[in-house]
Amino acid sequence: MRPLQNVLRHIAFVSSIFLLSVAAGCSKPADKPGAGTPATSVSASAQTGSKLGDLSQFRAIAADVAALVDKGDLPGAKTRIKDLETSWDSAEAGIKPRAASDWHVLDKAIDRALDALRASTPKQGDCKATMDDLLKAFDSMKGKQ
Numbered sequence: 115m116r117p118l119q120n121v122l123r124h125i126a127f128v129s130s131i132f133l134l135s136v137a138a139g140c141s142k143p144a145d146k147p148g149a150g151t152p153a154t155s156v157s158a159s160a161q162t163g164s165k166l167g168d169l170s171q172f173r174a175i176a177a178d179v180a181a182l183v184d185k186g187d188l189p190g191a192k193t194r195i196k197d198l199e200t201s202w203d204s205a206e207a208g209i210k211p212r213a214a215s216d217w218h219v220l221d222k223a224i225d226r227a228l229d230a231l232r233a234s235t236p237k238q239g240d241c242k243a244t245m246d247d248l249l250k251a252f253d254s255m256k257g258k259q
Contacts, residue, residue: 122238126129126153162196162210164199164213164216164255164256165212165213165216165255166209166212166213166216166255167208167209167212168218169220169252169255171201172198172201172202172205172220172236172252173249173253175195175197175198175201176198176224176227176245176248176249176252177225177249178194179191179194179198179231179240179245180194180242180245180246180248182194183242183245184242185237186238188231188236188238188241191231191241191245192231192232192236195227195228195231198224199224199228202220202221202224216255219251219254219255220248220251220252220255223244223247223248223251224248226244226247226248227241227245227248229244230244230245231244232244
């Protein structure tokens with residue numbers, strides 16, 4: 115019986131070390147380049163950190179939406195902005211606590227863009243203005259640390 119207890123104790127010890135090392139690996143701050151975020155083709159200036167961390171993936175989606183609006187493809191822009199809404203909402207718990215006021219600035223800008231694109235009859239000018247404002251809001255966060 116004694117050898118079985120020793121084996122179980124050893125397994126518990128090794129398991130706890132493993133779990134602690136995994137937990138330590140998960141606590142990397144997301145605002146450091148490459149810390150748990152996939153590499154994107156966004157320019158280095160767009161990857162500059164903010165209090166909220168690396169916002170480049172969200173800005174890249176917003177830039178895609180803005181390009182679709184500029185082309186007059188409002189249905190395509192409406193579809194693509196859903197990706198921004200989904201990813202932004204999914205990341206809220208990790209981003210918002212870092213700088214709640216900055217998060218709210220971006221969240222409101224995203225909401226205005228969503229409203230413009232989801233209007234019963236979206237207007238090109240309104241959509242373009244809200245997307246320009248959204249991109250400016252993302253850009254205003256760069257370097258805020």
